[in-house]
Amino acid sequence: MRESKNEFTALGKRLRTIRRSLNMKQIEMSEPLGISISYLSDIELAKRKPSPEFFLNLSIKYNVSLDYLFRGIGDMFLSPPQKTGQKPFDFNENLGTIDQLIWLMENSPFFKIQ
Numbered sequence: 001m002r003e004s005k006n007e008f009t010a011l012g013k014r015l016r017t018i019r020r021s022l023n024m025k026q027i028e029m030s031e032p033l034g035i036s037i038s039y040l041s042d043i044e045l046a047k048r049k050p051s052p053e054f055f056l057n058l059s060i061k062y063n064v065s066l067d068y069l070f071r072g073i074g075d076m077f078l079s080p081p082q083k084t085g086q087k088p089f090d091f092n093e094n095l096g097t098i099d100q101l102i103w104l105m106e107n108s109p110f111f112k113i114q
Helices: 002-021 026-033 037-044 052-062 066-071 095-107
Strands: none
Touching: 002 037, 002 066, 026 037, 026 052, 052 066
């Protein structure tokens, strides 16, 4: 369990780094994701376990690399970040993100039932 807590702490720190690199306050990031500021804060502080929908929305809306978010590997963003002008969801364009999320859900301790 301790290892899992350390992983959640690292994920929260990386999420905060991503948000700050976008020059966003918690409210600016949370509203487009459809979550409360307290939920985002709790994730950043490793107090709450994020839902799979949270990870998918974060990746799609902010071009966040799930490899970076979960494991700290590679670039933070899939492409240059855009704070505004979000485009509509395109399933074909996001297949890689969806495949990555499915793999992470099957293999990551963040989704293991305890």
